[in-house]
Amino acid sequence: MSTLQANAIGVTLGAQQVLKHVDLQVKAGEVIGLLGPNGAGKSTLLRVMARVMRQHGGSITLDGADIDSIPRQALAQRLAYLPQDAECHWPMAVEQVVALGRLPHRRPWAPMSAHDWDRVAYAMAKTDVEQFRGRSVGALSMGERARVLMARAVAGEPGILLADEPVAGLDPAHQLEVMAMLENMAADGAAVLVVLHDLTLAARHCSRLALLAGGRLVASGDASTVLSTEHLRNCFGIRAMSGETVDGPFVIPVGRVKLDA
């Protein structure tokens, strides 16, 4: 059971202040949807929280301990980060790519254990990539490759999963499957923070939403609070049609709104 907390995070890249004093908490059992227009600082916040990038102000704590005090491997065992650009530089077999997720759990020179292979098989089943097991990742479509890299992150049994646009490039069926998988992981005790652009998916599958705009945390809370008409207009510059169905809420952008200067 883990809680990852960002406290007053500030990041400056060149002359631009990308994040300004951002607080965000991700608790075990939650799927937090991180929303915001392009350039809002979502990916930067995820990078900082995954400790692949250093913040210039503020701190990240994991269960109260400063994340910088946790050894790299110990942190990697607990926290998985799925970057935005799904890439694999060599045409390795799918199973080999997923197995990379077990690296933090293996002792030096130790081979993959039966448990390691079990987790790889489980992750492949969850992301629906079992049928590609022995195929080369180079031969897969973009969406298929994205699911393989998702499986890689899941294979490490992370207590915390930070995923940057994991459903980008997926067909609708697999978008729903990935969101359901994130919810399952949270139900099993993981803390999940996921960057999304699809407002309906966010409203429907996340336990809480956080909205970033211009490097600031504008709103956080349930879907009705965060996806208010006002926020959609001011942060995204859109009008949306929203409502409830038996399956849950929906939010459909219907038009652009020009903001007054």
Place this chain on the structure above:
Amino acid sequence: MGLGDVSQSHPSEGVGRYCLVLTLLALLTVGLFITSLFAGRSAVPLLHLFMGAGAEDPQTLWLIFNEIRLPRALLATVVGATLGLAGAALQGYLRNPLAEPGLVGASSAAAFGAVVMLYTGAATWFPMALPLGGIAGAIVGLSLVSLLAGGRSGALTLILAGVAVNTFAAALTSLALNLAPSPYAALEIVFWLLGSLADRSFEHVRIALPFMVVGWFLLLRLGRALDALSIGEEAAASLGYSLGRLRGLMLLGVGLSVGASVAVSGAIGFIGLVVPHLLRPLVGHRPGALLPASALGGAALTLAADIGARVLSPGPELKLGVLTALIGAPFFLYLLIGMRRANP
């Protein structure tokens, strides 16, 4: 040492196949090593030595065997293993199949470092100066290329950075030749630069091997980090690998092993390009798995090329570096054409 790299293969399929590849490469290397001991101008007399026949003085034959053939075969093995391993490691690190100690400037910079030691005479009064000069050159050259090209840059940037460092190192080496005190000294340096394993002694093995072994150890240990790097720098960092540490160990590992090997053999190109390329599909494209296989393959190819250098030419013996360049340069062009077809 390579056993850890078997470790990610699936119990049901990968391990058997991977072990088979390593075993075949090891057998090939041993076979070529033995052939190398007996190949050359005095092939038949050396066989007489073991068969107890022939007219030659057995003591002379032992001398040829011990002082010439054995160190030569040993050097071909360890220099080849270094080039194959360093090539595979650089390709994994830069995620670029065109990386190679020669192309990225490590070899020519190491050659310049060694030339300085030969030229100043430092190598005569302190034999270790030769490998140390090579190592220093290789590390400076590699650092420059990695500064110029970085970890994420494409093939073109990398090759341009390599060209820049190669050109500069070659210019400095030419300067040394230009200022050489006598034409004989200059000729000696030129021949040495061509890359050869002829007339090497156990002294060369002794001064270079310790550095190479340390370099090999550093590089083989990087297998898992290179595996992680295949899904990108950020993903690798999130899997617990420090990119700064990886870069440092990489520079040190390649610098020590390639620097020391160039210092005793001159620049032998293309082994580090050809071998990983040929073996990559056989080990399933995983960078960590490629490291030990490429080391064995490099040893085998260098032994074979060195045997070729001795027996192919009826006149003066071919220089090994000349022979590998004659085979390797067309291969490099073939790779480039293949890449152009893939992304026109």
